[in-house]
Amino acid sequence: RTGYILVSNSPKPPPLRISASAALLSECDSVVLLFMGEGKKDALTGFMKGAVPIECPASLAREAKGCIVITDILS
Numbered sequence: 001r002t003g004y005i006l007v008s009n010s011p012k013p014p015p016l017r018i019s020a021s022a023a024l025l026s027e028c029d030s031v032v033l034l035f036m037g038e039g040k041k042d043a044l045t046g047f048m049k050g051a052v053p054i055e056c057p058a059s060l061a062r063e064a065k066g067c068i069v070i071t072d073i074l075s
Helices: 022-027 038-048 057-063
Strands: 004-007 017-020 031-035 067-071
Touching (some): 038 067
Antiparallel strands (some): 004 017
């Protein structure tokens, strides 16, 4: 079982990052997602509309038992 995924060629900065795997998220009691700044408005919209992970990676947080969304984006 892998809990974390090393990403070395992300299309958006930073190119090097560590992400949580779907398996790890499914074991979490709670996940907190931050959608901060107007640049994340499309991601927030996709998440709220139930987009699939390929369109909105944050949607993997739905695998957790609970998900808290924090944002400063006004609709």
